[in-house]
Amino acid sequence: MKDFGLENRKYVIAGVAVAIVAIYIVRLFTLQIMSDDYKRNADSNAFFKKIEFPSRGIISDRNGKLMVYNQPAYDIMVVMNEEKGHLDTTEFCNALNISKEFFIKRMDAIKAAPGYSRFTQQLFMSQLSDKDFSIFQEKMFKFPGFYIQKRSIRQYQYPYAAHILGDMAEVSPADIEEDDYYQPGDFIGKLGVERKYEKVLRGEKGVQILLRDARGRIKDRYQNGAFDRRPVPGKNLTLSIDLKLQALGEYLMNGKIGSIVAIEPATGEVLCMVSSPTYDPRIMTGRQRGKNHRMLNLNPWKPLLNRSIMGQYPPGSTFKTTQALTYLSEGIITPSTPFSCNHGFYHRGLHVGCHGHGSPLALTSALTTSCNGYFCWGLYYMIGNRRKYHSPQEAMNTWRDYMVSMGFGYKLGIDLPGEKRGLIPNAEFYDKAYKGSWNGLTIISISIGQGEVNLTPLQIANLGATIANRGYYYTPHVVRKIQGMPLDTAYTTRHYTKAPEWTYRQVVEGMRGAVLKGTCRAANRADYAVCGKTGTAENRGQDHSVFMGFAPMENPKIAIAVYVENGGFGAEYGVPIGALMMEQYINGKLDDNSRKKAEDFHDRTIFYGKGDR
């Protein structure tokens, strides 16, 4: 019966069995011993890392007045699996004050989102206010599957300083790409201090390691929390801003486009930074942020633009101070060198107009009267000086070095995002523009702060602070103190300019004269000595009104720049606004007379037309 040929087939069958088991054991070996991937995968699979959000640092002004704090807000979460088919949609929509279309659209969007799971909580609506939340909470028992998640949102105590404080918004994919600290749904500072000091303010997230099952349900704490990390709260910031001064500045700039920047010369602390038009920072919180942001973006006056550091303007006659410093330092003039001016600068057919004043005149008088002719001659002689400089190019670049040493042409490095550098031309710039054929006359207008020269209001204010310090400045900054942390040394180092102290004394004389008997007479006061310089910057439309000054003359407490677009003469808007600001800061309040004047300026609006600014 036995067929021995067939009996050998038992070896084939046994061989198949052995081969299968051998292959499986090799596979087990590669899965369990050769590769680490699966172990790592298993960890992220079973461990649910519950993020505990730290409280964000609060922000106060230089006098300790609370400006920004955190307030609880409520997110509405939904677990689709529990919600399914049990919802009275009409009642639900009424409770949340939303339309049925919104509800349907939102639910579809949740389901279509990547990583969607019907077993875990999905964000239905974010940042409900206290009021909306309390209405919803009363009826919540009727809506199975809906949950509340508490989180905190930023609140602003005052409607001021929107550009400095900035705001927060949900992180963009680019933010996450840049810093893996963030996860979708996190909030990040988008503008102002909130953005620049994001890492200080945000603190450190904590994590609770929990065990969960495949449906996302939390089962237990892993090893009783042995590996949990507590969140580290963010650090509080004290700004250098004086809230009252900032408020007054915004009040005065109502109806005008422009900027006010005030700096404490002894420290470089920014006392106020007004950019007009501005907006109420409180509209940039919560769910209306997106809508309001769009609205502000469409406004032709560009209220979102922080003109104090992003606006680049011709500085006008305030720039003459820098010219005086340069000519004196380079020995082009001495304090007593006279230049003539007969209603302006006439030379080889070129004419730069000036207004009526005595002639010839020396440096301090030239500053006091804001004489154009004097400074044009100065630049003309400097560029043309072949004994001192080999070429106009060398003279030009020496001039440029002075300007850069005063903080122009490059970013000053303020602790706010988006600062612009302005423009200080150099020899290469003109070689290119005029194909190498240019001389002192070609570029004469830069000596009076016109032409190619552009500064930000912050740079103009910093010029005031440098003159007040007689030759040095600290990099301006808006944060005065960080809780438990020293300030960056960049903000505590003096920067000396190329002009020596004695040249500054001459300029201070001239600026004092301008207040006593020159263009800034309106800023003169009996209780403290003000120094100032007006500017009337020509441009395509009505002139810009500029003022740069500081007070008191000795031991200055405040240096200020006022820039009012299309405000006319410097004396028209710049000087009176600057005077009021200095009074407010030095005296802590305005006297009755000044208060009336402030009201008057508050009501004055400039007609800008309908075009984009």
Added chain:
Amino acid sequence: MARETDKRPSVIRSIDWWTICIYIALLTFGWISVCGASYTYGDTDIFSLSTRSGMQLVWIGTSVCIGFVLVMLDDRFYDTFSYIIYGTLLLLLFATIFNPHEIKGSRSWLVLGSLRLQPAEFAKFATALALAKFMSTFGYSIHKLKDFAITMAIVFTPMVFIILQKETGSALVYLAFFLVFYREGMTGSVLFTGVAAVIYFVIGIRFEQIPLLDTPTSAGKFTVLLLIQLFSIAMVLIYCRNKALAWKMFFCCMTATAIFLLFSIYVIPFDIVWIQLVTSAILIGWLLWEGLGSRIRNYYLIVLFALGSMAFFYSADHVLNNVLEIHQRTRINVLLGLDDDLARGGYNVHQSMIAIGSGGIEGKGFLNGTQTKLKFVPEQDTDFIFCTVGEEEGFIGSAGVLLLFLALILRLIHLAERQPYRFGRVYGYSVLSIFLFHVFINVGMVLGLTPVIGIPLPFFSYGGSSLWGFTFLLFIFLRIDAGRNLIRK
């Protein structure tokens, strides 16, 4: 006990204790795994009847009793009643098709009060008995058409009934009987054709979209056509014993393919599959010519193989995309690495591989696995039970379990071969083939090597029906084996 032993000394002495030891070892490991897989935090009493581990203990106890009873019955009982048992089970299977209770989309469960049984699990041993009985009749030959047809009918009737219960996985187990037919004389080329079909399918679908060496040729198609040619030529060598012809054919096919491949790479790129089709056609014509000349039937059979292979391969793609249901297509795509969507079809297999991979060498320890404990792996105490072994017992434990199964199968081959009659041998091979098929498919799918077919791992997966079914299968054979000496006496 001593008295009983005296009464039936020969059964107790001649039963194969090795197999029983392996059986008990597998049951023990199985129970430990069910504990691990069904355990949830805060649930400490693994013996409680309200837990699956407690219930599995009940099934194990009853199985041991069943095994004891089966061994105590007279061995002629199985021979005598095999057709009756088979007929009864067929009726039961047929009745189950119209079962109103549908559990997880399957009608295979028969609900008797609190007891739920799957007749399909018991039909295996019944089919094995009927097959053994029929194949041991005097004068039976698998090469006789009538005998072969009846043999096929015995296997395919329960298979069709089970498919009608929507339990395709359990039905596929009946393919294991082909291993028995092979042992009993079926030509090996039938098995080989089956294996070749699987190879064509896997290679053809997996590499269809991948170009071959910068030519506009599908690497999958090229490889499959090359394999068909090589297999055909190898058959000429083996079944026609014509070495010279085989070499000539090999040389011609390969030279033609190589020349045109080089031409396609370096001169003008074109789809070389056309050349392969032409050479294949020439090859087939050549074989037919040889067949006509020599009058050897095997040439025609090889032609049939080659044509069938090509027809199968070209229709497989069509079947995959147009005939199979979505979930089946997904499973195949996942297996071939063409579908990476882990949240959908690939989820089970991916999760089970994570669970096993995280076990490392020694495992995380009894009841310490996080993956299985937290219910990441679906069906983890039934079809995916091997995950728990991998995670909690590590490489040592899971390899040990596989070796235990291998030991069981090899031992059963030994037992089957020592049977004096064909009845015992056929039944023995049926038992070991079924075990082999279950282990092959079940462990393979957990390791991501075979498609996901929902069949249990013998003695491990939770459930009374499967445990009882495997116990019936094994202990009837042990009783038949124990009777080999008694009869001789």
